[in-house]
Amino acid sequence: MHPYLQRLHAAITSVTGGMTAEQLKRHPEGKWCAAEILEHLYYTYTGTIKGMEVCLEMGKPQARRPTLKERLQIFWVIEAGFFPEGRTAPERSRPRGMSAEEVVQQIGAKIIAMDDVIGQCEHCFGPHTLVRDHPILGPLTCRQWRKFHWVHGRHHIKQITRLRELEL
Numbered sequence: 711m712h713p714y715l716q717r718l719h720a721a722i723t724s725v726t727g728g729m730t731a732e733q734l735k736r737h738p739e740g741k742w743c744a745a746e747i748l749e750h751l752y753y754t755y756t757g758t759i760k761g762m763e764v765c766l767e768m769g770k771p772q773a774r775r776p777t778l779k780e781r782l783q784i785f786w787v788i789e790a791g792f793f794p795e796g797r798t799a800p801e802r803s804r805p806r807g808m809s810a811e812e813v814v815q816q817i818g819a820k821i822i823a824m825d826d827v828i829g830q831c832e833h834c835f836g837p838h839t840l841v842r843d844h845p846i847l848g849p850l851t852c853r854q855w856r857k858f859h860w861v862h863g864r865h866h867i868k869q870i871t872r873l874r875e876l877e878l
Contacts, residue, residue: 714860715825719818722748722863725870726814734810736876744870745810751866752813753803755820758855761842762827766834773840773849780848787847788857793865800845824859828852 711719726734729744737743742750765772776784786792831841832852840849850858 711822711825712829712856714856715821715828718860718863719821721867722751722817722821725867725874729814729874731810733874734814736873738876742805742869743810744873745808745813746805747866747870747873748810748813748817749805749808750799750803751863752808752817752820754862755817755824755859757802758842758859759820759824759827762824762831762855765831765841766827769834771831771835771839771841773843776840776848783847784850784854787861788850788854791857791861791864793861797846821859825856828855 726744726748731745734745734748735743737746761772787794829852835841835852837853838851841852842855843849844855844858847858
């Protein structure tokens with residue numbers, strides 16, 4: 711497994727380890743619980759897998775050239791590792807009610823599947839090829855997709871860590 715995704719998998723496993731279903735569902739008013747955060751991450755991994763599979767099926771990358779704004783966003787988020795707070799998640803990645811137990815059980819396999827399909831794309835199209843557009847950041851290489859998921863996941867792991875400490 712690629713180191714970024716290996717760290718992601720280990721961090722999610724560590725932060726959720728030993729959490730009960732009740733703890734996974736606890737949250738302050740108006741905020742997501744840990745299970746919903748994991749479900750959001752699960753859907754982002756699913757979206758990346760589907761996007762990469764389209765590239766493989768079509769036999770070519772599905773990315774356009776990035777705009778200047780996208781280049782700056784990519785630098786800030788992926789290269790500098792800064793994930794902005796307070797951004798609303800795209801509709802397709804918002805929680806839909808997956809059970810806490812189910813998402814905890816399945817998220818690791820989804821990361822492994824994502825690693826596999828990104829690796830296939832990197833093998834087919836090369837490590838420096840813009841392979842697929844991220845819905846907010848724009849066109850990314852396979853390495854950038856992996857690092858995005860690490861930076862994004864780390865952002866949410868911090869949230870789950872804070873939720874673990876809550877006494878509601």
